[in-house]
Amino acid sequence: MTAAADQFGIVTKGLSKSFGAIAAVVDLDLEVRRGEVFGLLGPNGSGKTTTIRMLTGLVRPTSGQAIVAGIDVVTAPERVRQRIGYMSQRFGFYEDLTIEENIRFYGGVYGLIGRERTERIAEQFTRYRLGDRSRQLAGTLSGGWKQRLALACATVHRPDLVFLDEPTAGVDPASRRLFWEMIREHADLGMTIIVTTHYMDEAERCGRLAFLSRGHLIGVGTPKEITTRFGLPTIEDVFIELQRRDEADANATA
Amino acid sequence: MSGRLDRLARWPLWSMIWKEFVQLRRDRFTLAMMIGIPTVQIALFGYAIQTEVRHLPTLILDESKTEQSRSLVRALENTGNFDISREVMSRGEITRRIASGEARAALVIPPDFARDLKRHRQANAQVIVDAADPLSASAAISAGGQIGAIESQRLAARTGTSSIDIRVRPWYNPGLRSAVYIVPGIIGVILSMTMVIIASIAVVRERERGTLEQLIVTPISKTGLMMGKVVPFLLIGYVQITVILLVGRILFHVPIVGSVGQLYLIALPFIVASLGVGLLISAAVKSQAQAMQLGFFYILPNILLSGFMFPREAMPGPAQWVGAALPLTYFLRVMRGILLKGAGLDDLWRESVVLVGFSVVLVGLAVRRFHKTIE
Numbered sequence: 001m002t003a004a005a006d007q008f009g010i011v012t013k014g015l016s017k018s019f020g021a022i023a024a025v026v027d028l029d030l031e032v033r034r035g036e037v038f039g040l041l042g043p044n045g046s047g048k049t050t051t052i053r054m055l056t057g058l059v060r061p062t063s064g065q066a067i068v069a070g071i072d073v074v075t076a077p078e079r080v081r082q083r084i085g086y087m088s089q090r091f092g093f094y095e096d097l098t099i100e101e102n103i104r105f106y107g108g109v110y111g112l113i114g115r116e117r118t119e120r121i122a123e124q125f126t127r128y129r130l131g132d133r134s135r136q137l138a139g140t141l142s143g144g145w146k147q148r149l150a151l152a153c154a155t156v157h158r159p160d161l162v163f164l165d166e167p168t169a170g171v172d173p174a175s176r177r178l179f180w181e182m183i184r185e186h187a188d189l190g191m192t193i194i195v196t197t198h199y200m201d202e203a204e205r206c207g208r209l210a211f212l213s214r215g216h217l218i219g220v221g222t223p224k225e226i227t228t229r230f231g232l233p234t235i236e237d238v239f240i241e242l243q244r245r246d247e248a249d250a251n252a253t254a
Numbered sequence: 255m256s257g258r259l260d261r262l263a264r265w266p267l268w269s270m271i272w273k274e275f276v277q278l279r280r281d282r283f284t285l286a287m288m289i290g291i292p293t294v295q296i297a298l299f300g301y302a303i304q305t306e307v308r309h310l311p312t313l314i315l316d317e318s319k320t321e322q323s324r325s326l327v328r329a330l331e332n333t334g335n336f337d338i339s340r341e342v343m344s345r346g347e348i349t350r351r352i353a354s355g356e357a358r359a360a361l362v363i364p365p366d367f368a369r370d371l372k373r374h375r376q377a378n379a380q381v382i383v384d385a386a387d388p389l390s391a392s393a394a395i396s397a398g399g400q401i402g403a404i405e406s407q408r409l410a411a412r413t414g415t416s417s418i419d420i421r422v423r424p425w426y427n428p429g430l431r432s433a434v435y436i437v438p439g440i441i442g443v444i445l446s447m448t449m450v451i452i453a454s455i456a457v458v459r460e461r462e463r464g465t466l467e468q469l470i471v472t473p474i475s476k477t478g479l480m481m482g483k484v485v486p487f488l489l490i491g492y493v494q495i496t497v498i499l500l501v502g503r504i505l506f507h508v509p510i511v512g513s514v515g516q517l518y519l520i521a522l523p524f525i526v527a528s529l530g531v532g533l534l535i536s537a538a539v540k541s542q543a544q545a546m547q548l549g550f551f552y553i554l555p556n557i558l559l560s561g562f563m564f565p566r567e568a569m570p571g572p573a574q575w576v577g578a579a580l581p582l583t584y585f586l587r588v589m590r591g592i593l594l595k596g597a598g599l600d601d602l603w604r605e606s607v608v609l610v611g612f613s614v615v616l617v618g619l620a621v622r623r624f625h626k627t628i629e
Contacts, residue, residue, distance in 0.1 A: 056471050058628050077626070081473040092468020096280050097273065108269025109472045153468070 007070045008034035008160050009192055010055060015064035017050050024050040026215040028064070032194060032208075034160075037187045039206030040196040041235075043243045046212040048196040049089075052163050055194070056086045069160050082110065085159035089166045091150035095139030099130055102138055103152055110157035124152040128182065144175025151182065155191075162186065164195040168202065180205055200236040209235070213242050214249065266474035270482025274456075278486065284452075288490050292444045292498045296437070297505065310383070310394050311339040313348050313360040320368035326379060329405050330361055333397040348382065358384045359394055437508045438589040439562040441498045442582050445491055445521075446528050447553050452490070453532025454545040456483050462542065470626045480621050484529045491525035492518065512592035516599050520592075523609040524585040530616025531581075537623040556582045581612045 010032040017025045025047040032038045040048045053059040055068055057077030066073045069083040086092075093102040103124050107117045125134065128148040133141075138149055147167060155162060164183075168176045180202065187193055187207075195206065203209060204223050211218040211226065219226055223235050230238045278285060312330070316323050330336050336359055342348055351357045362380040370377040381398035460466040469479060495518070502508035535548045557563055559577035566577050577583045584605040591597035591605075599606060 086471040090464030109266040111264035
């Protein structure tokens with residue numbers, strides 16, 4: 001365990017979660033370093049979202065340990081909140097508030113007040129290219145704008161780690177590219193990014209990847225290491241191969 | 255800025271409250287309902303009571319046929335509650351015409367009415383009121399009772415010691431209750447209804463839209479989250495009380511005998527308790543539709559068992575126990591005590607203590623039941 005991972009990254013040991021008889025995540029050992037863009041990949045139901053929810057304190061693990069930003073999420077989930085940002089598939093902003101009001105609200109919830117908050121709102125507007133639409137109701141925005149607003153809300157308190165759960169689902173290619181440029185900028189500034197995705201071109205943009213299959217960690221490494229290990233030309237081939245195995249397993253146990 | 259003050263200013267709760275108000279301002283429909291529902295309710299109740307109570311078709315059986323008896327008939331008519339529809343010849347006719355619904359009241363003046371007055375003895379007359387509908391009958395009954403006293407005074411001023419005793423006999427529903435008794439109760443019923451539903455829906459809506467999940471990962475505490483829902487809606491509760499009091503007073507002359515300040519004070523724990531019930535419901539349901547259903551399920555015993563519609567004393571034991579577990583039961587006593595009888599905190603301290611207890615326990619339970627996880 002490196003010092004950097006201890007303070008700004010993630011370390012999990014034997015992290016597991018069961019919902020009744022169903023094991024969603026089994027014995028997960030992960031290490032994510034500061035400033036990494038770390039991708040969680042796997043077919044639907046492989047445990048990606050559950051993993052992110054355990055790391056953000058949204059779901060209590062059944063067993064195992066998870067240290068996020070040097071804090072034990074299992075025993076002290078409240079202490080980690082100020083250090084992390086979270087953006088879910090459903091974009092957690094209020095559709096009946098304007099762009100500006102949403103950022104103001106989340107800023108306030110994270111304890112920002114006065115001039116500090118005003119400056120931070122302006123900063124988020126510039127960084128996320130929210131431009132001149134400050135008074136537009138969030139519910140009337142298009143997919144790409146919604147996504148950037150969600151990210152602006154999730155990072156208004158300048159977290160050390162940001163968790164993105166399928167952030168680009170249902171967003172056009174141009175917006176996705178812009179979004180990934182922003183992610184890259186964050187990582188360059190020292191923010192640690194954990195992202196789940198279905199898109200293989202996005203997986204290729206991650207520094208390292210973890211492949212999950214039916215709750216088990218199958219492989220961790222750079223995109224190149226992964227393809228080499230599986231002896232397949234692209235990440236997409238690996239993904240399809242894993243999905244095929246999953247289905248075969250499911251049929252065997254059924 | 256001192257450290258403590260700075261921490262206070264950074265409370266996530268302030269942002270929650272601010273956000274709730276911004277959303278309310280945009281949600282014109284809900285806002286209109288919040289003010290529209292009490293106005294419409296009180297207007298419906300009030301007008302129904304007024305039109306029914308005034309101008310009851312009334313039969314006259316004047317067996318005295320004297321100047322004194324005709325004076326009594328005029329006095330009855332002057333109350334405005336009775337319209338003389340016809341003179342009848344027998345008691346049997348009164349029974350028939352009231353049973354058929356043709357008439358709603360009758361005045362019976364016996365043959366010796368004038369003679370008794372002249373001899374300075376107590377003269378008797380009888381007012382019969384169809385009390386099948388207690389709301390319409392109550393005012394008529396009190397008006398009927400009053401004319402005896404008024405006529406007595408008038409006669410006493412002129413002739414000396416005469417007195418008239420008017421016996422009022424409510425028919426069909428002897429255990430009748432007064433209209434003014436119902437009106438203060440409406441405040442309690444409307445508050446329970448809107449507060450419970452508004453609070454439960456406010457939380458469930460956040461869960462459905464995914465914003466609750468987002469809030470859970472922020473540093474806001476469970477208490478902060480719950481209070482962020484309670485405080486803004488508290489204000490709506492007070493707006494509703496004010497609307498009902500104003501409409502009741504201006505349109506229907508509902509009395510406000512006691513202190514409005516004390517009424518607003520004791521309303522606080524009642525509103526908070528109702529919001530607590532709403533928050534508890536939100537923890538138990540998955541959708542807004544379920545929250546609405548549970549909300550209405552909660553309202554029903556409130557209307558039936560709290561003493562709003564029927565006297566609790568007449569209920570069987572279990573119904574009384576259920577009633578005793580409802581905050582509205584105590585708030586009704588407070589409302590009626592303050593509005594109608596001019597009671598104060600010194601008379602109503604037991605009810606107030608119970609209401610404070612309810613508010614603390616219910617909101618406390620709601621905070622406990624709410625988990626900052628999404629399982």
